Amino acid sequence: MMIALILLVVAGACKKDKSSASADLFYEVVINGYNVTFTNQTTGATSYKWDFGDGESSTEASPVHAYPGKGKYVPTLYAYTSDGRVTEGSTVVNIAKTSPIKLDDNSLADWDTISTFVVTPAASETYFKKAKFDYDANYIYCYFEVKSTKAANDIFDIYLDSDNNPGVGYATGTFLDAGMDVLIEGTLLDPSTVPPAMYNYAGTNNSWNWNDSGASEFYLIGSTQQDGTTLKYEMRFSRNKIKNLPASTGFRIGIQASKNDWSVTYGSLPGSGVAAYQVVFE
The missing domain is CATH 2.60.40.10 (Immunoglobulins)
Structure with a gap:
């Protein structure tokens, strides 16, 4: 009976401890x-x-x-x-803001969800048909629709006013209200022709003076799609490769497309003689 009582007391004590834990x-x-x-x-x-x-x-x-x-x-x-x-x-x-854009899904359908930063060029622009932009903490994403083919190996000159200061950087005369600090140039869809390079501006507002930044792995091409005479493709840039890119204010962008030997300029986005397009970080 003593043993039974001790067991009962111990059992009671364990139950009490469990309820108050x-x-x-x-x-x-x-x-x-x-x-x-x-x-x-x-x-x-x-x-x-x-x-x-x-x-x-x-x-x-x-x-x-x-x-x-x-x-x-x-x-x-x-x-x-x-x-x-x-x-x-x-x-x-x-x-931090995330993006629905995935460059490894063999699809451009995720761009259908992007409605904030959408550029529809003026009617006079015949090469660029549409562009969209998005971003997250690590990358800037771009989507383009152009009148071309991947095999044409067009050259793209992508200008960025990365510090949002029109008084500092190259004044292109094509994209207004911007001082371009970074130039990304080359046949982005076929780097074996004109390998893409990134340059940082090193001159006054009206001098053509760019320094090769030596940045590697600063961009990545995702899916491409030929829809009749329209080439659609997506890409991204690494934010940490872009000099003076702020974490909060965003950037301005202007793009020119040329023939793969620079002999012909095909078009400009958002257009020639208009303000550079602004992407504002939330």
Whole structure:
């Protein structure tokens, strides 16, 4: 009977300790753009409170939260047991814009979702038909529709006003309201003809003075598609290869297309004698 009593007391003590123990807190975080999914796998708790670190909160066990903008946030989960004990745990989430564009999916369909930065050239422009731009924390994405073929190996001169300062950089005379700091030039679709190069501007506003930056792996071509007389293709640039590209303000861009020996200029985007197109980082 003594042994039975001891076992009973021990069993009772174990049960009491278990009921008063703190929760075993654990959760996972998945970031998709500004939306964050918190998957709560905590055990031993009966209720929860999330402080998302931006002034908002939730009592759902596994909420999805939309943050107001990019930045660093510190969400905290509070897990409560039935007798009022609380366990808390924090983490850090870095919110940055993501892009739906994938260059390895053998498709251009993902560009159908892009509607913010879309360029439709004037009626007088016959070579460039359409362009779209997007970006994320690492890359700038470009989509072009041009009147050409991949086999033509057209040369593209892509000018970037990377610091958004028209007083600094090359004044092309073609793309207004911009001082171009970076030039990306070559037969992008067939680099064996005129290998693409990246140049940084080193002169005054009206002198043709560019220094080869020596940047490697600064661009990547994705899918290409021939649709009758229209060539469609996508590409991206590495943001960390572009000199003076700010993290917040964005950039201005102007593009010229030429025959693969520079003997003929085919067209300009967004057009000749108009302001360079501006992409603003959110």
